[in-house]
Amino acid sequence: MIEKKIIKEHGLSEKEYEKIVELIGRDPNLTELGIFSLMWSEHCSYKSSKIHLKKLPTSGKNVIQGPGENAGIMDIGDGLAVVFKIESHNHPSFIEPYQGAATGVGGILRDIFTMGARPIALMDSLRFGPLSLPLNKSIMEGVVSGIAGYGNSIGIPTVGGEMYFNTCYSPNPLVNVFCIGLARKEKIFYAKAEGAGNSVLYVGSKTGRDGIHGATMASAEFDEDLEKKRPNVQVGDPFKEKLLLEACLEVMDKDLIVGIQDMGAAGLTCSTSEMASNSGSGITINLDLVPQREEGMTPYEILLSESQERMLIVAKRDKVQAVQEIFEKWDLEAIHIGHVTDGDKLKVEANGQEVVNIPVDSIVNLCPVYDRPFERPAYLDQTRQLEPLPLPENFNQTFLDLLTDPTQADKEWVFRQYDHMVQTNTALLPGADASVIRIRGTKKALAATLDGNPLYSYLDPKSGGKIAVAEACRNLSCVGAYPVGVTNCLNFGNPEKPEIMWQFKEVVEGISEACRTFNIPITGGNVSFYNETDGEPIHPTPVLGIVGIIPDLDKSIGPGFLDNGEAIFLLGENRDEIGGTAYLKSLFQSEKGRPPQIDLEEEKRVQKLCLEAIDEGLLFSAHDISEGGLALCLFEKAFLSSKKIGCAVHLHDNIRADSLLFGETQSRILVTAPSHHFSRLLDLAKERGVFIKKIGETGGQRIEINHQNKTLIDLDVQTAFQAWKQAIPESFKIR
Amino acid sequence: MKFGVVIFPGSNCDYDTFNVLRDVFHMETVFLWHKDHDIKDVDCIILPGGFSYGDYLRSGAIARFSPLMQEVKEFALKGGLVLGICNGFQVLLELGLLPGAMLRNKNLKFLCQHVHIRIEEEKTPFTNTGKKEQVLRIPIAHFDGNYYDSEEGMETLIKNNQVVFRYTASNGLISDEGNVNGSKESVAGIINTAGNVMGMMPHPERASEAILGSEDGKIIFQSLINWLA
Numbered sequence: 001m002i003e004k005k006i007i008k009e010h011g012l013s014e015k016e017y018e019k020i021v022e023l024i025g026r027d028p029n030l031t032e033l034g035i036f037s038l039m040w041s042e043h044c045s046y047k048s049s050k051i052h053l054k055k056l057p058t059s060g061k062n063v064i065q066g067p068g069e070n071a072g073i074m075d076i077g078d079g080l081a082v083v084f085k086i087e088s089h090n091h092p093s094f095i096e097p098y099q100g101a102a103t104g105v106g107g108i109l110r111d112i113f114t115m116g117a118r119p120i121a122l123m124d125s126l127r128f129g130p131l132s133l134p135l136n137k138s139i140m141e142g143v144v145s146g147i148a149g150y151g152n153s154i155g156i157p158t159v160g161g162e163m164y165f166n167t168c169y170s171p172n173p174l175v176n177v178f179c180i181g182l183a184r185k186e187k188i189f190y191a192k193a194e195g196a197g198n199s200v201l202y203v204g205s206k207t208g209r210d211g212i213h214g215a216t217m218a219s220a221e222f223d224e225d226l227e228k229k230r231p232n233v234q235v236g237d238p239f240k241e242k243l244l245l246e247a248c249l250e251v252m253d254k255d256l257i258v259g260i261q262d263m264g265a266a267g268l269t270c271s272t273s274e275m276a277s278n279s280g281s282g283i284t285i286n287l288d289l290v291p292q293r294e295e296g297m298t299p300y301e302i303l304l305s306e307s308q309e310r311m312l313i314v315a316k317r318d319k320v321q322a323v324q325e326i327f328e329k330w331d332l333e334a335i336h337i338g339h340v341t342d343g344d345k346l347k348v349e350a351n352g353q354e355v356v357n358i359p360v361d362s363i364v365n366l367c368p369v370y371d372r373p374f375e376r377p378a379y380l381d382q383t384r385q386l387e388p389l390p391l392p393e394n395f396n397q398t399f400l401d402l403l404t405d406p407t408q409a410d411k412e413w414v415f416r417q418y419d420h421m422v423q424t425n426t427a428l429l430p431g432a433d434a435s436v437i438r439i440r441g442t443k444k445a446l447a448a449t450l451d452g453n454p455l456y457s458y459l460d461p462k463s464g465g466k467i468a469v470a471e472a473c474r475n476l477s478c479v480g481a482y483p484v485g486v487t488n489c490l491n492f493g494n495p496e497k498p499e500i501m502w503q504f505k506e507v508v509e510g511i512s513e514a515c516r517t518f519n520i521p522i523t524g525g526n527v528s529f530y531n532e533t534d535g536e537p538i539h540p541t542p543v544l545g546i547v548g549i550i551p552d553l554d555k556s557i558g559p560g561f562l563d564n565g566e567a568i569f570l571l572g573e574n575r576d577e578i579g580g581t582a583y584l585k586s587l588f589q590s591e592k593g594r595p596p597q598i599d600l601e602e603e604k605r606v607q608k609l610c611l612e613a614i615d616e617g618l619l620f621s622a623h624d625i626s627e628g629g630l631a632l633c634l635f636e637k638a639f640l641s642s643k644k645i646g647c648a649v650h651l652h653d654n655i656r657a658d659s660l661l662f663g664e665t666q667s668r669i670l671v672t673a674p675s676h677h678f679s680r681l682l683d684l685a686k687e688r689g690v691f692i693k694k695i696g697e698t699g700g701q702r703i704e705i706n707h708q709n710k711t712l713i714d715l716d717v718q719t720a721f722q723a724w725k726q727a728i729p730e731s732f733k734i735r
Numbered sequence: 736m737k738f739g740v741v742i743f744p745g746s747n748c749d750y751d752t753f754n755v756l757r758d759v760f761h762m763e764t765v766f767l768w769h770k771d772h773d774i775k776d777v778d779c780i781i782l783p784g785g786f787s788y789g790d791y792l793r794s795g796a797i798a799r800f801s802p803l804m805q806e807v808k809e810f811a812l813k814g815g816l817v818l819g820i821c822n823g824f825q826v827l828l829e830l831g832l833l834p835g836a837m838l839r840n841k842n843l844k845f846l847c848q849h850v851h852i853r854i855e856e857e858k859t860p861f862t863n864t865g866k867k868e869q870v871l872r873i874p875i876a877h878f879d880g881n882y883y884d885s886e887e888g889m890e891t892l893i894k895n896n897q898v899v900f901r902y903t904a905s906n907g908l909i910s911d912e913g914n915v916n917g918s919k920e921s922v923a924g925i926i927n928t929a930g931n932v933m934g935m936m937p938h939p940e941r942a943s944e945a946i947l948g949s950e951d952g953k954i955i956f957q958s959l960i961n962w963l964a
Contacts, residue, residue: 145844145845148845149845152786152845152847152876152878153745153747153786153789153790154747154786155747155748155785155786237789238786238789239744239745239786239788239789239790239791240789242744242745242747242786242789243744243745330744331744415847416844416845416846416847416848417844417845417846417847418845418847419845419847419876420847421847421874421876421938421941421947422747422748422751422784422876422941423750423751424751424754424755424940424941424944424947426947427946427947429948438946440754553946
């Protein structure tokens with residue numbers, strides 16, 4: 001019997017320990033306890049979230065692989081499949097921002113190429129505390145350079161992403177990393193360990209003591225002992241991963257292997273047991289054969305290490321030599337460490353002794369699942385009531401204040417640290433509604449976007465979930481892409497608290513409803529709980545990564561004005577919705593009110609119209625209205641035009657001026673079109689049942705926004721552009 | 736006419752360069768593997784961008800010891816055309832085929848963005864289809880692109896007309912703002928005295944297709960093709 005104190009230190013409850021004893025028919029030894037501790041951690045087992053995640057739609061006619069594998073896979077025609085996934089690396093990035101973020105990139109890349117796909121694009125969703133606090137600045141600087149350091153070196157472009165600043169992420173940042181890969185349909189590989197007698201090969205970096213208990217760490221809150229956890233963070237080696245990537249893809253291309261799995265969270269333990277479990281086999285490995293970086297490592301340490309850049313391969317005996325030759329070419333070793341067995345046991349030997357002997361099922365599939373209690377949080381009673389707000393005295397100044405809040409400001413300071421052009425497929429540079437990546441050898445392109453407004457989800461979790469999906473799809477519509485599949489990263493506080501569980505449940509239901517309406521499947525994702533520091537949870541933060549297809553890249557359009565004399569049309573309707581806006585947050589430090597409400601059917605109609613108009617070649621540009629409202633959308637259209645063209649706009653809605661300019665009513669897109677397409681555009685809008693209105697025209701070097709014969713905003717584009725562009729660099733200036 | 740693109744472990748613009756030569760210019764193009772001693776009878780060797788050997792040491796410092804580099808050096812000394820792009824430029828500096836060294840960018844950050852460069856010398860194998868003072872819009876993507884040489888070294892470079900490209904503002908004028916990485920004399924690309932080896936930090940292969948936002952980089956490849964024809 002293992003001491004209660006040790007069981008607790010392994011993050012297991014007494015009940016869970018009893019279940020382990022029941023499953024294996026005896027007390028586990030310490031090594032086995034370590035294995036259960038990892039595999040039954042929240043991070044690996046999804047024990048608190050599973051019951052709710054089941055509500056998500058995961059099937060569809062083009063789904064090749066849904067949740068449960070390393071990444072989701074969708075058929076995109078032409079014999080090609082798109083492989084994509086999002087993962088959080090929040091906890092490691094908090095403790096060691098550079099390495100935490102870098103290994104996050106390394107991990108998601110392995111998830112993609114382990115399935116036979118070449119990674120073609122990375123994106124990141126980042127959340128930081130306010131930059132007024134030096135600690136947050138240093139965390140952001142570390143995270144951004146970590147992402148750059150890994151992605152740039154390995155040569156996968158970081159093509160976009162999104163970023164929010166909020167005190168709830170101070171100093172616990174969120175780092176969600178998303179990757180897309182492209183595979184030939186017949187060359188997809190899975191984490192399988194079939195065929196008794198087949199060889200288990202270890203490839204990549206040596207195993208060290210780094211990252212032991214990383215997954216357990218990611219399943220607990222942070223307190224003042226934070227500094228002590230630094231050794232739990234792994235160190236990344238992008239060069240090694242580049243070699244691993246090329247060698248693995250070459251081995252897969254030559255059909256030499258049965259199955260492959262990366263060693264991510266829970267390292268060797270997770271990869272061996274999952275591969276065996278997926279194939280209903282057993283697996284036996286000998287730890288003496290595992291390449292080790294340090295001397296005197298115990299079986300416990302070797303099995304639980306999360307050293308990076310390692311993979312496990314199962315190959316037929318007669319192909320082992322051919323596999324080894326390819327790895328040698330790339331200056332790597334493929335080392336035989338064990339074999340697949342009949343039966344259902346994970347057996348581990350070390351120093352001639354058996355140190356582990358447990359059924360794979362017990363670790364992989366039989367972790368207890370919890371239906372944790374949930375309860376609507378009390379804060380919602382206070383946040384719904386919005387105090388009366390004064391109307392801005394000077395709209396120009398108010399708008400500049402909104403524009404220069406880091407959440408709304410230009411993110412070029414970040415993007416230009418990332419190599420976003422390597423592989424020469426980036427057809428739309430970062431900063432647009434969605435990233436666009438051409439698919440060589442076809443007319444098509446992939447589009448991808450990440451979205452998730454934490455303020456909406458805080459004030460109304462269900463709407464927050466719905467809007468995250470809707471806005472991501474809207475972003476895709478703006479470049480002419482049809483959404484095909486969704487991955488999600490759900491970042492929350494401690495699920496043992498009923499209010500957090502309620503937020504989680506609501507958000508998942510919102511996402512589910514929206515995905516069903518848009519008829520797009522969720523193919524996988526990641527849940528990150530315990531994002532709390534000293535008991536203070538983050539806002540519920542779902543991040544949706546949606547991949548779309550542009551049927552003909554030549555027809556795709558960008559967000560910015562192209563030239564003078566373009567008519568500006570509003571697709572969708574202005575409404576009086578000021579709650580939960582960036583305006584309230586930036587100008588009044590208020591996180592209150594009812595966030596915008598969305599009618600998913602209306603949203604669908606607007607998106608359909610935008611897609612059809614782009615397909616018919618009726619539009620010059622399209623940009624969706626989101627944070628910062630109509631006003632910011634107009635300015636961004638000017639900023640993103642290469643000539644920095646201005647415009648004049650006249651609004652007549654009977655809506656309070658601040659709400660009209662800065663409100664974030666959903667289902668709205670601003671497009672520009674040439675005059676000879678007006679009538680077709682208006683007809684199409686009528687057919688689709690979408691409200692459309694010409695609100696102004698491009699031209700000049702100023703932006704003028706008028707409301708009912710009153711000029712509210714009148715600013716020089718260059719002046720506003722410089723303020724927008726300089727806001728984030730200014731915060732990082734060394735004074 | 737045959738082009739060879741070198742692959743070091745850690746090269747990541749190898750395929751980008753290869754694709755432009757093969758698909759945009761329809762040239763016979765082969766890869767040259769760093770462990771080989773075979774340059775496959777090519778007429779021009781391109782050292783592509785990337786992070787050869789991870790560049791954990793000085794950029795390009797390990798790559799110069801690759802077996803293939805002996806042959807590349809011999810090829811260059813015999814007058815063969817060699818173009819080093821980004822990391823390839825760094826390798827050429829380490830190999831001693833070009834003078835000078837690279838420091839960290841002046842803002843101490845990796846920089847990936849479109850920049851403007853001005854053609855300073857149009858009578859080279861690499862620029863003969865361009866015009867002197869023509870401004871090209873081409874992306875850079877590097878951490879160590881801040882060109883440095885001693886005062887005497889810079890004098891020699893300028894005296895011998897070895898500066899082929901300079902960073903400028905969009906109007907073609909030299910400015911601090913245009914010189915994004917802080918290079919001495921705004922140097923973006925240089926050539927050896929014999930005129931057959933050039934290194935440049937900007938990536939012409941990223942600016943050779945309209946879909947990528949600029950085709951100005953084609954001048955470099957087209958010039959090579961004209962020269963060899």
